[in-house]
Amino acid sequence: MKDPAINVNSEIGKLKTVLLKRPGDEIENITPDSMEELLFDDIPYLKMAQKEHDCFAETLRENGAETLYIDELAVEALSQDETVKQKFVEQYLSEHNYGEGVTHDILREYLTGLTVREMVTKLYSGVRRNELDIPLKDKTLHDLAGGDASSPFLLNPLPNAYFTRDPQASIGSGLTINHMTFKARRPESLFTEFVMAHHPRFAGHVNVWRDRNHDTRIEGGDELVLSDHVLAIGISERTSSRTIEALTKELFTSSDSKFDTVVAVEIPHNHAMMHLDTVFTMVNRDQFTVFPGIMDDAGKMNIFVLTPDDNGKIKMEHHTDLTETLKQVLHLSELDMILTGEGDAIVAPREQWNDGSNTLAIAPGEVVTYNRNYVSNEILRKHGITVHEVISSELSRGRGGPRCMSQPLWREDL
Numbered sequence: 391m392k393d394p395a396i397n398v399n400s401e402i403g404k405l406k407t408v409l410l411k412r413p414g415d416e417i418e419n420i421t422p423d424s425m426e427e428l429l430f431d432d433i434p435y436l437k438m439a440q441k442e443h444d445c446f447a448e449t450l451r452e453n454g455a456e457t458l459y460i461d462e463l464a465v466e467a468l469s470q471d472e473t474v475k476q477k478f479v480e481q482y483l484s485e486h487n488y489g490e491g492v493t494h495d496i497l498r499e500y501l502t503g504l505t506v507r508e509m510v511t512k513l514y515s516g517v518r519r520n521e522l523d524i525p526l527k528d529k530t531l532h533d534l535a536g537g538d539a540s541s542p543f544l545l546n547p548l549p550n551a552y553f554t555r556d557p558q559a560s561i562g563s564g565l566t567i568n569h570m571t572f573k574a575r576r577p578e579s580l581f582t583e584f585v586m587a588h589h590p591r592f593a594g595h596v597n598v599w600r601d602r603n604h605d606t607r608i609e610g611g612d613e614l615v616l617s618d619h620v621l622a623i624g625i626s627e628r629t630s631s632r633t634i635e636a637l638t639k640e641l642f643t644s645s646d647s648k649f650d651t652v653v654a655v656e657i658p659h660n661h662a663m664m665h666l667d668t669v670f671t672m673v674n675r676d677q678f679t680v681f682p683g684i685m686d687d688a689g690k691m692n693i694f695v696l697t698p699d700d701n702g703k704i705k706m707e708h709h710t711d712l713t714e715t716l717k718q719v720l721h722l723s724e725l726d727m728i729l730t731g732e733g734d735a736i737v738a739p740r741e742q743w744n745d746g747s748n749t750l751a752i753a754p755g756e757v758v759t760y761n762r763n764y765v766s767n768e769i770l771r772k773h774g775i776t777v778h779e780v781i782s783s784e785l786s787r788g789r790g791g792p793r794c795m796s797q798p799l800w801r802e803d804l
């Protein structure tokens with residue numbers, strides 16, 4: 391790939407460019423009734439969430455990272471050409487089961503009548519049923535009866551969009567554009583698809599290792615780039631073993647990829663630990679954070695190391711010790727595994743719930759974390775890590791931390 395627009399060969403190389411989404415009106419469209427379906431445990435106070443997010447973004451900029459916003463990139467990509475905008479709207483509607491009919495036509499007319507910026511903002515925040523005037527005689531059974539019709543939205547809001555880690559994942563000179571697990575998040579990666587295909591900064595400059603047009607699931611919170619040839623991928627609530635196998639095959643066979651080892655790590659399937667990065671992150675060349683709750687009482691877990699064999703197939707080894715496995719694949723003689731909340735029976739799960747394990751490395755040994763996880767932050771400092779704390783009362787209500795809120799697009803190579 392000539393002039394790649396993405397360069398991510400580690401979890402810890404100095405962060406130079408990162409993709410974000412500032413929380414917007416989509417947060418105001420969460421209600422107690424829709425909260426669970428929208429994957430929130432509470433309703434954040436938007437003004438404060440925005441202040442906190444601005445503080446996060448400012449911390450990244452102060453430390454040398456360029457911040458790009460996915461909605462801005464989408465506006466630029468969809469403004470390239472009227473046909474791109476039309477194609478995007480058609481696909482967005484068809485993925486919401488408005489393939490044809492009066493509601494489809496009214497929504498299409500409404501959305502394409504907006505400026506591209508208004509349209510993008512609107513799609514993130516959602517379109518309410520009462521915003522559009524659909525005459526009763528034109529309503530279909532789908533508009534009137536049960537199911538979806540009981541929702542106040544024709545197009546649901548996308549309140550999880552500020553977790554930019556998940557709809558895609560940068561790996562080497564490319565990315566995966568993800569088929570996400572829950573309906574509430576699936577539209578998010580359509581924005582990525584159009585940005586990568588039509589934005590002048592990215593079009594023709596990224597390898598797409600796997601696109602979103604698959605039935606099997608994967609999310610970026612499960613995809614960790616441990617080195618320029620080793621990936622860790624969570625087998626989780628959100629990422630299936632079938633996807634991991636297919637992605638591994640693609641990475642092992644593509645001439646643009648240097649990856650030759652995939653460490654598939656099985657984690658519990660639940661909302662507190664929905665992705666690998668909610669329980670395990672890399673903070674330095676030989677230092678990691680881990681939430682001990684992912685292991686059994688003997689400290690064991692299921693880990694599968696995938697490598698190419700001599701016949702162009704994939705061979706697999708079963709391991710049970712995370713530290714030993716990492717030492718082996720990363721060729722380290724020693725490794726420092728830092729326990730979230732120091733492994734305390736109360737502090738560790740409390741801080742993990744508010745993303746105490748979800749650190750974002752901005753350079754080797756330098757991380758951004760939520761200030762509320764003060765025990766884990768102190769432990770990190772004791773282990774020699776530089777910690778930049780950001781305010782976090784409202785952002786954490788969406789169950790994601792600094793790593794979840796950021797998609798690195800460029801890191802300096804180590």
Ligand SMILES: NC(=O)NCCC[C@H](N)C(=O)O
Binds near residue numbers: 611612788789793
């Ligand atoms: N990488 C991450 O762990 N992202 C956090 C995503 C939280 C969001 N509410 C979700 O359930 O998808």
